[in-house]
Amino acid sequence: MHLLKTLCAFPAPSGEEAGLTQFVLDYVREHGPGWRQPPLVVHDENRLQDCLVLVFGQPRTAVFTHLDSIGFMVRYGRGLVPIGGPETEIGYQLVGEDAQGKIACTLAVTKTEDEDGDETEALGYEFSRAVAPGTSLTFACDFRETDTTVQSCYLDNRLGLWVALKLAETLEHGILAFSCGEEHGGGSVPYLARFIYEQYGVRQALICDITWASEGVRPGQGCAISRRDSAIPRRSYVERIRRLAEAAGVPYQLEVEEHGGSDGRELQRADVAWDWCFVGAPEENVHTPHELVHKADIASMLALYQVLLREL
Structure with a gap:
């Protein structure tokens, strides 16, 4: 959990992601050559500002994960x-x-x-x-780890970032898109989505983010596949993801909420026909210094992303 602890302590509120973007760039340059498929790194301030795109092989699916915090x-x-x-x-x-x-x-x-x-x-x-x-x-970051949980500020969404970087180690085909400003109204995903669509022809996505625990999504019982929050993804795409999770034996929970949102909402509003689905671990104590996530849900989240990037 050393990498996760480092990420949680890194200050990068919405609008000030540049330092964390550079941290991720340095991390990829150091570790990327040892990954199964070293990625093409796209970092262009003129087109993408502080966002970052990693392209692996012949991508079919893009994973969006936001860098910023509250x-x-x-x-x-x-x-x-x-x-x-x-x-x-x-x-x-x-x-x-x-x-x-x-x-x-x-x-x-x-x-x-x-x-x-x-x-x-x-x-x-x-x-x-x-x-x-x-x-x-x-x-202020007070990172706490037990045998079964991690607790810290900014697990939303440094844990999503951590999952993306761990996924990168074995990823052969796919795109990892690191977005900015999600916590304060979004705005970066439309131009990221257009860039990815125009350059690579990809138009299906997964939202690698953290959701909240609820009466229907319980800590320790697997990551959440979201059927809806304030936005509603296409059912046929969500059902494909559910079937792949079940076939692989990865524990998950189906989330159905009325409120909340993510980078998926930005994709739904884009001028390109994107399929998208939120897949992420639930946490307690949302948007506090004491966000709490079960390690079983982290393992479920990473395992499911590995399956989905192979099979979608």
Whole structure:
């Protein structure tokens, strides 16, 4: 779990993925020559900005996994605004860096006066000095591992990134697409999807991300194959994936939700006819510093991706 721990501690909130993109590039350059099929690396800031595409062999399926995380941005007067949808429990430890140095502060409620002089409360931070407006803050990483679980901030979606990099070790044919901005409205997948379609003719996808545990998707019982969230993928494609999982004996759970979303929603809105399905492990304590995932579900997720990239 050393790689996963490193990824979870790497600050990359939406809009600031460049450092993590470079980390992944360096990782691929170091380890890629030893993989079964060394990939073609596509990193073009003019066309893809901070996104990254790895192309293996003769691809039929693309795996989309997002690099960014939730977080906070410093506003004025010790105020904070969320990046994405983080949970905001007072006392959470936050870290970052501005021109004056490193920051280790605490999530708090600040009191200010509005235009009428009335006192209002807003999300803020406690620290020994003022932090420069525009500075991003992320949860301090406390990575915890047991025989059966891992727990940390940002398992969503550093665990999806970890699965993609482990999948890369044995992948012969496929595309790994690392997207940006998913946690704060998306936006990178449409141009990624068009690039992949135009260059390689691929138009079926898997969304390698983390979902939430629910009354129907229980921790430790296998990764989730999502029938729907706020978007609905094509049933015939989801059923193909379910049949392949069953034939391979990989444990999974069928997810049916009304809310939530992923890069799949962006594919559904694209101007190319993409098939897509979300396949990911469930977690507890979503969008907190204490996200918890069972190792059995991680194993199920990786095994299913290995099957699907061979068979789809």
